[in-house]
Amino acid sequence: MRIESHQQFDAAVEAARAAKLSKGREVWVCCGTGCLANGSRAVAKAFDERIEAEGLQASLGLYHKTTGCHGFCERGPLVVIQPEGLLYTKVKVTDVPEILEKTVRNGEAIPRLQYKDPVTKQAVAKYEDIPFYKHQIRVSMRNIGRVDPEDLDDALAHGAYSGLAKALFAMTPDQVIAEIEASGLRGRGGAGFATARKWKACRKAKGERKFVLCNGDEGDPGAFKDRSIMEGDPHSVIEGMIIGAYAIGAHEGYLYVRDEYPLAVVNLGKAIEAARLRGLLGANILGSGFDFDLRISRGGGAFVCGESSALMRSIEGRTGEPRAKYVHASDKGLFDLPTNLNNVETWSDVGAIIANGGAWFAGWGTPKSKGTKAFSLVGKVKNTGLIELPMGTTLRHIIEDIGGGILKDRPFKAVQTGGPSGGCLPADQLDLPVDYEVLSENGSMMGSGGMIVMDDRTCMVDVARYFLKFLCEESCGKCVPCREGLKQMLHIFEDLCAGRGRPGDIERIERLCHAMQLGSLCELGKSAPNPVLSTLRYFRHEYEAHIQDRACPAGMCRDLTAYEIVEEPCTGCHQCTRVCPTDAISGKPKQKHVIDPAKCISCGSCFDVCPEDCIRFFPKNGSKEAANAHADH
């Protein structure tokens, strides 16, 4: 039913809450992209069918719902039993009857499905006790994993649109902007521009027709926070955009979502439809007299379309290429009309800030970076997934306490933040508090919140090469420094990794980096040198080893690395022979094995599985002594 006044809104929220409370127990099955890939749809269906077939709704008061991503994708499919908050991981269809019988009926735990802390090796029963969740404070992700993204009433029961009702009925647009200013909210897309300042500029801009846009074109390798928010709690994004439109004086909006996020497109579409039906979108929202409607624009998947001016060209139906921004989008943006663009996470923060007050949000963080920030924690850490933490949290806390440390307890080498525009920070920077300024000062960037953890088996030259290759493919090619510069830079890095590095390469790289930073048209080209410059800054010796000794100190560049099995303590356990893809390893059981250099492709698989640490690598073309010298670095 359409909600047509503030009173009716409050009544609808009350009704939704009451309906939620009336459900005694609930089984939540995560149906975010990660869990879906692991088969959670079948698990959800199995619960549905069992509850239906056995009449458990009547007998046990048991209900079932699917939720968005809990962020703990590594352990999916995830199932949570409420109200106890019991978490089961890696649940299969065949586990469903047992869960219903033992846990739901008899209150018994199933240890096999419980999460085991990789550090303490202890099983942890409850969701909130798991270190991965315990340390988190979730604002933008407040309802992800808790609400059914397809159920507006469930969202209302969890507080969705309460910020909107407050803004529309109790605040003027200027008061809304003042509240956002008090919260200290800055752009969560990475650049960190003050949100209130952006809104103010667009509010002041002359013009009857204005737009608010949402940037859902998250494209950094390893980043998926925006996807999870759009998939798991689409109403938080929509609510933020309506509030922003009210503050700015816009009546039209676009959600720009990349088409590679099909579930986000579907869930946002359903949420928009549901919001329209209930009078939360469209003409005369909640009877307040304010009109605003929203459309989804699907992106074709070009990374550069995450750049604001390219994004606007893409929505207009033109080639997604950036243009000079000497005139701001707040004056001339989409269709050359005043436009305000914010990131998914920023929009998601807005509703909570208005509902709880700017001071509440500003209570977290550092002097210049307030509130909480979502990150996608990936790479060589034990717990990968989606996290949200107060600004100013140290990298060490994130990697060691939440991430649970490095996989296989190998040494930490670097953490990459900010995607292709960011950089790598080494071990001695682990105590840095994460905020916009600190990351930039140290050669990295907040970016879209990707955090890739790397262990000692990572070649930093290769990491820079990887990002260059990505950008070389994703550069639009409009301006010379980015298009030609990236191509030439990649040439140099491919030579370095193949042992064709020449003296002077580092200087050539640096010269090109500076020209690209200064001369490129948009931020893609201007920030493209960051992964290169930050690895040069902290790992210059690795570059030098590649050039001078034709050696890869991490043993990852295949053209430079050879492997051998050392006499002691090889026990002939055969594990290496099993993983070798080219059958290059031979040896009798319980006797020392040998690698045939003619067959070995230097993939390092044997090195990674050897339980006795008796496989070592050395530069293919250099001396073994040089290899030892680098190993000591």
Add this chain to the structure above:
Amino acid sequence: MPTLTIDGKTVHAPHGTFLLAACRAAGIEIPTLCEHPAVEPYGGCRLCVVDVTRPEWNGWNKMVVACLFPVEDGIIVDTRSERVLETRRVVLDLLLARCPETPLIQALAGSYGVTKTSFVLNPEPTDCILCGLCTRICDRMGISAISSVDRGAGREIAPPFKEPPPDCVGCLACAEICPTNHIRYEASDGRRRIWGKDFEMLRCPRCGRAHITVAQADFFAGKNGVPRSYFETCDACKRKELAATATKLAGGASTPAVEQGTR
């Protein structure tokens, strides 16, 4: 009218104009490759970079492209700072690697002291610098027969599906505007061929010269209320006719100067 300082000179420039015009009006040379008065500025070649500052910025500069930076009152522009020159040198160095055999690039790079590229030479040398003038003039003509395709290092200018472009009218605007003569066409009396497409020519009813393609006349016919017959007469004959009319109105005989002007 905003007043700015360019390389120490005080310059006045009208509101809404770009820095490049202000520099040129002040007699300061700025290199460009993607700029042309017939089309909107683009900001692609990055050669017209200059440093901009203000007294209150305490020595902080920002580098902008002059072709797109709107003039502002009180800015101080340095068109030849070391980092400006170095950025231009790198851009030209990169272009020379891409187009090692292109005389325009060789000459421009040479004027910045770059005679040999320090980067990897393009194994398939091309004259196309991807300045986008051809696609922009084609858009400006209202035709949009060609566009840039692919992105990044693979970017090129091509008709749709790299087949003879259905919308092309053979006007040659792209070939005429191309600064490196990369876009080639063949013309013989009564025939024209560009982008793999053949065009039939229309003869001027007065002098008989094949001066315009039939497709061109069809495309322009009726635009802004101008009849097709207007396009059928060649420019030279139109000028002659105009001169004759003017002479008649002035009551005198035609003069050699007018004859010369009509070529």
